[in-house]
Each structure stands twice: as C-alpha cells, then as structure tokens.
Amino acid sequence: MKSRAASAAGTVLLLAALAVLVAFPAFVSNPYALHIMILLFLATGQGEAWNIIGGYTGQYSVGHAAYFGAGAYGTLVLLQKWNIAPWYGAWAGVAVALLLSLLIGTICFRLRGPYFVLASIAVAEIVRLTVLNVPSVTNGAEGVLISDLPPFTIGGWVVTDFSTKVPFYYIALALAIVTVLATWAVQNSKLGYYFQAIREDQDAAHSLGISLNFYKNAALLISAFFTALAGVFYALYVRFIDPTTVLPLDLSVQIVLIAIIGGIGTIYGPMIGALVLIPLSEVLRSNVIADLLIKSGLVGVDSGLGIFLKGRLAQAHVLIYGILVVVVILFMPQGVLGFVRKLASRKEQG
C-alpha cells in the first residue's frame, strides 16, 4: 500500500513538474534562461535515446554523433540547397539516420563488448570524414549556415515565425517528453524485456527464443530515430552545423555520459544526468564564475588569475565531463540515481 501511495505521489509530482515546465516561458522571458532549458531538454532527449540501446540493451554505442549529425545535416542541407521546408526535410534526415543505423547494426552487432565499442566509433568517424570530404553536398569543413527559418504555417495561419526562443522551448520540451514516453513504452513491453535480457546475458537470451540480431537492431533503430530528431532540432535551433559540432567523437562521448552519470537503464537516469551536466558545463562555458569572482572584487580584472579565468576557463568546459565521468565510474558505478538510492536504503536500514 505504501508503494502505491508513493507512486501516486510520484505521479502528482511529475504532473506538477510538467505544469511548471509548460508555464515556464510565460513567467521567464530571459533568453539565456530559456536557452539553458532548451539545452536541458535536448540533452534529456539525447540521453534517453542512447539509453535504449546502451542502457537497456547493453550495447555501448560510442558513435551516436553519426545519427545526430545525420538528422542535422539531412534537414539543413535540404533546406539550404533545395529550399525544402524543414518539417519535410527533417524526415529525410531521420531516414538517413535510420538507414545508417541498419548498416551499422548489420556490421557491428556481430561483435561483442569492447570490440563493439571500437566498431561503433570507427563507423561514426567514417561518417564524419565522409561529410568533411564531400563539400559539394555538405559544404565540408565550412558547415551549413541558415540565416532564417521559414515560418511554420497551417493553412495560411502562421503558427510561429521562430523570432523568439519560445517556440523552440516548446518543441524541445515536446521532443524530450516524447522520447521519455517512448522509453517508458519500451520498458513496459515485450521489447523492453527482450532488450534487458540481451543486456544481462546474450547467450541465455538467445536460448530463450530471442533473435539477437533482430532485437539489437530494433533497439538501435529506435535509439537512432530519437537521436536524429534531436539532431534535427539542434540544426534548426542553432542554424549552423559543421562536422566539429554535430559529428565529433566528443559528442558521442557526451551523449553516453548523460546516461551514465544519471544511471543507465532507467527512465529518470538521463534526466538526472542532463540536470547535472548541462548547468555545470554552461556555468563554465559562459564565464559566470569568472564574472562573479571579478565583480565581487575577489579577483582583479587585470590580475593574472582574472585574465586566466576569463580567457581560459570557458574553453575548458569539457573538463567537467572528464572529471564527472571519472568520479561517477570510480565512486558511483550505478550513476547518481543508483548512488542516491543506495544512500536512501542505507538510511532506511540505519
């Protein structure tokens, strides 16, 4: 009974949180705050999507930038070169990502453990280098820049002309919610059971009638689909993409970290991972700390430390990813969520 009450309380809490998120732009118009929220939703979507293949199915892909990049490039290239509206071009990008995932799955799923990880990296690198090397289609290293998005209209009625961050806020929120719901649906279906069986023991799963090939590919397909959608969104939101922003190995690693830091194989894990990672990395990137220290008079603007903080710290926001992953793997291998649960159960017992 207690657990039912708890889950009811959980549902109420979840709905309340959702209501706050929906109402947020009505009360906060600061573009930077909206921007952070958008990044948070985007990271949640990326983490949840990876979680399906990595967390539930146990296949640690470190090449998800390929799907993110495919979604982003598909959309913007079609828009820039052929003037195809992004609401159609997006699906082309997603389709490319899905094809890519089938190709990668066919090649890589014959390999297990570390070999699979290495293969997933190799394929993603091939994708990045290919994009770099066919400038006639992708503009190569220069990247694709879009100055304006066409307004989104339904039957002549302009829904939004994308002049503020608010429409992006809602699209990103919707994307995150849909990805979370999809994960929930997977978890509560035959697919979820089969994915987890494969994660726990491939040979045992195989003997129980589970086609490893089919279900691993299914998991990757679902994962690639939502990762590509995130890529589409990123491209339209930022309006500039190049191989170093949407296709690098670093991005693949960051996507994995979102899930790992929160706790893999759980619905809340990637959300928590995003909540931890995004604010931390943004604080570093945006010089908030340096500005605060300088404004408070603790550090002089012209002092060596001041110049150092202003000039360098912003460049090194990825450092926080490195430190976090080392700390998490060493001290909380089940992620923040698992760590908190462990603490809670220890408290209950003590």
Place this chain on the structure above:
Amino acid sequence: MVLVQALVSGILIGGVYALIGIGLTIIFGVMRVINFAHGELMMIGMYLTYFLFTLLHVDPFVSVLITIPIMFAFGAFLQKTVINRILGSLPQNQILLTIGLGLIMSNTVMLAFTSDYKILTTSYSSSSLHIAGISVSQPLAVSFAITVAITAALYWFLMKTDTGQAIRATAQDREAAQLMGINVRRMSILAFGIGASLAGTAGALISPTYYVFPQVGSAFTLKAFVITVLGGMGSVVGATLGGIIIGVVESVGAVTISSDWKDVLVFAIFLVVLLVKPSGLMGKSRM
C-alpha cells in the same frame, strides 16, 4: 617512383605508429583494459618535448631521454591511483573511465596552454636526405632509427629479463601468474608505465614534424586501436606490424586515392579486420 617514395615514408611514420600501438597492446595484454587516453598520453609527451625545446633548448630527439622516465612515472601513477580500481569492472566502464581521463588531460593542457597550435621548429625540421633518388625527411628518418632502437630494447627486455618474462606471463594468464608468485599488481604498474612512456616517446618523436595542440591525442588514440586490433590485441609483434601497415596504407593511400580519404581507408580496413578476423593478424600468440 612516387609509390616507392610513399612506401618509404609510410614505413618511417609507421615506426612511430608502432610505438603507440605497442604501448596500447602491452597495457591491454597485462590488464585487459583498453586505454582510451592513450593518444592523450602521447599529447603530453609532445608538450613536454615542446617546452624542453623552447625553454631549455633540449633537442627533441635528445629529450626522449627525459620524456621516457617522466611519462613512465606518470603512467605508473595513473595505474596505481585510478586504473587499478576498475580492473574487475565491466569493459564498458573501463573504456568510459579512460575516456574521462583523456578528457581531463586534454582539457587541463588546454586550460594551461590554450588550444593554440604550437610548432616546434628545429634547424632540421624541413630538411631531407636524398638516397637513391628518394627524398627522406630527416627528422622522420632519425625518429625511425630511435624507434627501431627502442623497439629492439623493449623486445630484449620482454624476452630476456626476468621482469619481462613476468610481464609476459601476466599477459598470458593473470591468475596463473599470480599463483606462480608473480606480483601482478607490480606488473600492471610496470605495464602502464611502459605503455605511457612509449606513447610519450612517440609524441616526442613526431613533434618536430607535427602540430602540437591539446586535442591532437584523440586521432592518435583511434589510430592506436586500429593498429592493435589489426595486429591482434595483446601482441607486441602484431602491433609493430600493424603500425607499419597503417603507416604505409596512409601514405600510399594519400598518393593513390587522396589525402582526404586516407583516414576513411584506415577505418574501413579496421572494420574489415574486426569482422573477418577480430583476433587480428597475430591474434593467437600473445606478446
């Protein structure tokens, strides 16, 4: 003639690749840990060499003598404090941990020295030797000679000394080695130290002909995987061979196909090897 030229410079650069690969393969052999921070160790070697040269005017090739012990100590320290704690955990977690270590190294270096490209210009950086109509970059030739010397010394160490044999025994069967009274913990520290110093040496050797910057490592980490998987994870002979092969594929590929696609070629070969013979060329015989 162009092909012969490419072949020769491929073999020369392949020697440096072999050093990187051998380091990775020894670490994997002894600990079964794939070190994703390997390229970053090389990057640190490059910075060491750069500052030894610009501040103390130590010739890059002489600086190897300083780089090797420093990198050995750094590698041993990493093994003792961090890597050792995760030896028994999931391979995925080991990979992520070393990725994290790599990010910490590259971003710390960036914090300290910015992400600017640094160029180490020696009097001989762009000079070349002409032998039988083939021009050979002088720094590459010297670095190849040093590579050969180090590799030979390493073989001698692994085959002829007691410690070397203990390392090989640990790589073959960790548990059996432990039962035989080998101090496996010490061997792991040694292995990571050796691996790090080989990576650092490779960094020192290429710094006269390469840009020095914080992110230079990741490309070499990937290359190191390709080399070790090609040769067979854990095989020193395989890594030597793999390094030379990748060097030749790159430089011949750059001439015959295009320099833009040479890395794609390397990764494609990598995938084919993973699929057709995941145990690599020398997969059976470890070390």
Place this chain on the structure above:
Amino acid sequence: MAILEIHHVSKFFGGLAANSDVSFSVEEGTIMGLIGPNGAGKTTLFNCITGYYPPSKGEVVFDGRKMNGLDPDAVCRLGMVRTWQKVRPLTNLSVLDNVMVGALCRTHSLKTARRVAMDQLHVVRLAEKAGMLAGALPIGERKRLEVARALATKPKLLLLDEVMGGLNPAESEEIIRLILDIRIEGLTQMVIEHDMKAIMRLSDRIVVLNSGEKLAEGNPHEIVGNPQVIEAYLGPEQ
C-alpha cells in the same frame, strides 16, 4: 514416436573431434539420460542440437523437421529449449521477470506472460521469491529458476545440462522431484548428469558418450550391466 532424431552427428574443432558419428533418438514423453566422463562431448552435443554450433556432419531432426543451420532462438521457438551447466540468470532482473522473458516467447502480452511465469514459479517452488533479484538467489534456486524460465517457453523437449551440478543432496532431491513432476505432464526431457544414482532413477533410456563417440545405449539396467560402460565410465569410480 521419436521427437528428436540425431543422425551421424560429428563436430570438429580444428582437427579434434568433440563428437563423432553420434546417432540416437528420443521418444516422446520419455526422459533420455546422457552420460559420459568429463570431455566426452555431452555439452558439445547439446550445443549442436540447440543451434549454438552447426554440426560438422550429420543431421538433427526435431519434431519431423531438420534443424541444421537454425539459430538457437529459432530452435527455441520450434519447441526445444536448454538450460546451462553454468547457470545464466539475468542477474539484474527480478525472478519473475526472468521467467517472463521465457514466457514472452509465446505471447506479446505482458499480462499473459506474467501469469504463465507465476505458474511456472509455482511449479519450481520459487513463487514466494518472485520479486527478488535473480542475482541474489542461492545456487540451488538459480538452477530451479533456470528450469522455470525454460519451461515458460512452452517447449516440447527440455534439455537439462547438469542441473544437479554443485548442489547438495537435499537440493538435488528437489530437482529430481521437479524433473519427475514435469515428466508426469508429458514433457520429453534429455538430461546430462554426472550423478549416476540420479540418472538411473530418472531415465527411461540412457546414451553413454565416451571421447565423443556413442559407447552404449539402453535402459538403465542394460547400461549398468554393460561391461564397456563399466570399464570406461564406472570403472575408475569403483
């Protein structure tokens, strides 16, 4: 009627023959015992039958259908399921979820699977542990969990690979009762076992493997009286 026919099956690894020219058949509704000294090729034969290795030569016919070349998952869906000598619980899933994974072989509905799984947990007397993590079970219960998980796939033939290995006498007795209970339901079983007393009690027929070859076949009486078997297998123990 024979539900499983093994015709001249051989399996080579490199130049070594793990099985050579093994033939026998298993009658529906019976228990076939498979015995032999260590390294006789019992588990290899299981692997050949269930699709983990393709046989190098020969044919496996199950339920009138040639099985060569089928993957383990297809073999399972056709009604032949195995357990593992070294148990393979899905450790981070609950006991119930483990058995549900088996049950989902025959249904898409979680509800149905949950019901089937609970039934099987009752059969193996693990129902009260349904909510525990499988990794937390002691070895005897893990073995029973594995049997329940296999049974949940609704097999026509159950292959048990040393389900009594590593168990104490009380736990073994529980498994023997379980196997006999299952037999009453009419399910055909093939059992690899080291414990001779148990295998004599359980089996209708017994096949003896030695160095990869079939040494003898017969009912328990015939096997105990077979001088070749005594020499090759029972001899050293006496």
